[in-house]
Amino acid sequence: MRDPIVVIGGGIVGLSTAFALTRLRPDVRVVVLEKEAGLARHQTGRNSGVIHSGIYYTPGSLKARMCRAGREALLAFCSEHRIHHEICGKVIVAVDEDETSRLEGLLLRGRENGVSCRGISREELAEREPHVVARAALRVDDTGIVDYPAVCARLAGLVTEAGSEVRTGTRLLAVRQEKGARILETDRGAVRGRFLVNCAGLYSDRVARLDGVDPGLLIVPFRGHYYELVEPARRYCRHLVYPVPVPAYPFLGVHFTRRTDGRVECGPNAMLAFAREGYGLWDVDASDLSETLRYPGFRRLASGHWRMGVTEFARSASRRRYLAALQRLVPDIRADDLLHAPSGIRAQAVLPDGTLADDFVIRRSRGALHVCNAPSPAATAGLEIGRYIADQVASELD
Ligand SMILES: Cc1cc2nc3c(=O)[nH]c(=O)nc-3n(C[C@H](O)[C@H](O)[C@H](O)COP(=O)(O)OP(=O)(O)OC[C@H]3O[C@@H](n4cnc5c(N)ncnc54)[C@H](O)[C@@H]3O)c2cc1C
Known part of the structure; x- marks a missing residue:
């Protein structure tokens, strides 16, 4: 049997890619490697659960096109597989x-x-x-809400039913090339692959480097702090309420989101995280933090935006400040209406000149494809990103 195509990452982008490959090329086998014990444990499972409309993005950009096409594909997928979603506007x-x-x-x-x-x-x-x-x-x-982990679970089920494999609890550690194949060293032994697709989210730049590719950017983790409204206060928000975003940032500002299970979340804000997967405010990973601080692109970014950074940190640390941002939209909200909710961390690529990569970034090298910037709306766009990558892989295989 020929070597499989190996996809790194069991978030929505990796699973959509694996799904699209099994549909486009039923003759090839796909193996998804995910380091966690379950799927969608990072960005995909910690996001706001919104199906974005595509209103914000530069016309003609990958984000604009893939958000619209991905939204359509996601709605069709959810209807076909009876996944809870709602176009509530x-x-x-x-x-x-x-x-x-x-x-x-x-x-x-x-x-x-x-x-x-x-x-x-x-x-x-x-x-x-x-x-x-x-x-x-x-x-x-056109905006809606959906349960993204449920979408991922179904995608993984379809990949497995098609004869491919999703291996959780398997972390990629190193990559070697050997006679036209890649040997992927993991903490559960080596896997031979004929093509590598890197959908590693917060670690996508590091996985690219493991494969000998310089992505020309650094993933900087931006933590989003969430609160949730206590049950009697859920009446303050019927559907989704957003502020007007600040054009200098790709983040949308703290907003109110009704989830598919009826909870109402407030947030997320956006502050530098001190660890790529450090979900607590004070979680620090010394090597992640020093890598960020040493990166010239981050220093340039910080020198222009440090005030914003301090404000966002203060907002994460102080309920009172966070509340003030929420009260700009809904003045009736009180501090005791807020409960802490799990935070999420965005993988945002920063370029050497200090700009935040505005569009999705997908780098291609011989025998591999690296998704190096897939922040919001990549959950909405996931199925379309997967379709696009599967086309690229198929053209290289042919
Ligand atoms: C707070 C927040 C709110 C958001 N809200 C929305 C929203 O409402 N709507 C929307 O469309 N988008 C939203 N987004 C963006 C969206 O969630 C992401 O763009 C999308 O989930 C990216 O998916 P992914 O598969 O690339 O990454 P992930 O979901 O992070 O998946 C990457 C996976 O790779 C795995 N991995 C990493 N390294 C390795 C390794 N070495 N070996 C094996 N596995 C590895 C990780 O464990 C992880 O499971 C939000 C994001 C955040 C953080």
Whole structure:
């Protein structure tokens, strides 16, 4: 039997890739290696559970195109496999003059990206979200919510049913090339592969380097702190309520999200994490932190944005400050309406010149493909990213 295609990472991008490969090339075997004991334990299982509409992204970018196509594919997948989801729509609200003018820009961008969205009156806002106070608001019809870990579980089931394999508890440690094949050393022995697809999320830059590829960027972990509303306070948010994002950052600002199980989450904010998988505020991994601090791109980023960094850290450490950000949208919320909820960490690529990579980054080398920047909306876009990668792999195999 020929060597399999090996996919590193059991998040939504890796599993979507494996699924797409089994559909496109039923003649090849795929092996997914995931270091954790279960699937979707990092970004995919710790995100906001939102099916993004595509309103925010630069028209023509991979994010814009893949978000729209991935959304369609995700909705069809969820309907076919009876996975809980809902297209509930969202509102984006402006609370001051500056935000109101940026909201107009967002509306135009959304239309350019083919998103169903429109400005709504204060009366309509009050009808949809009675506790939200704003100067102006947009209604985005195409936004929804879904249970991403359930999507991953189904994808893994389909990959296995197709005769391929998903191995959890298997961490990639090193890569060697040998006579046209790759030998992937793991903590559970070696695996021979004819093609490598790196979907390792927070470690994607390191996996690329293990394979001898310089990705030309560093993954910097940005921690997102969440709260959850106590049950009686869930009435403050019917669906999804977002602020107008600050254009300098790829993060959307703390928002309110109703989850598929009825809980309402508030967040996430975005602060530098001191460990790539350090979910606690004070979790530190000395080697992760020193790698970030030594990286010239991070130093350039920090020199221009340190104030923002301090504000976000303070917001993570202080419930009062976090509450103030939430009260800009929903003034009725009180400190004792908030419960701590698990945090998430975004894998955000930073370029040597100090810019945050704005688009998805997929690097191709001989016999391998490395997904080096797949932050939000990559969960929404996952099935489309997987389809795109499977096409690329198939063309190289042919
Ligand atoms: C706080 C937060 C909120 C977000 N909200 C949304 C949202 O609402 N909607 C949306 O569309 N997107 C959202 N995103 C973005 C989205 O979750 C990610 O873009 C997406 O999940 C990326 O998937 P992935 O498969 O690339 O990464 P991951 O889900 O992180 O998967 C990577 C996997 O690789 C494994 N791995 C790493 N190294 C190795 C190794 N050496 N060997 C074996 N396995 C390895 C990891 O254990 C991990 O399971 C959010 C992200 C965060 C963090």
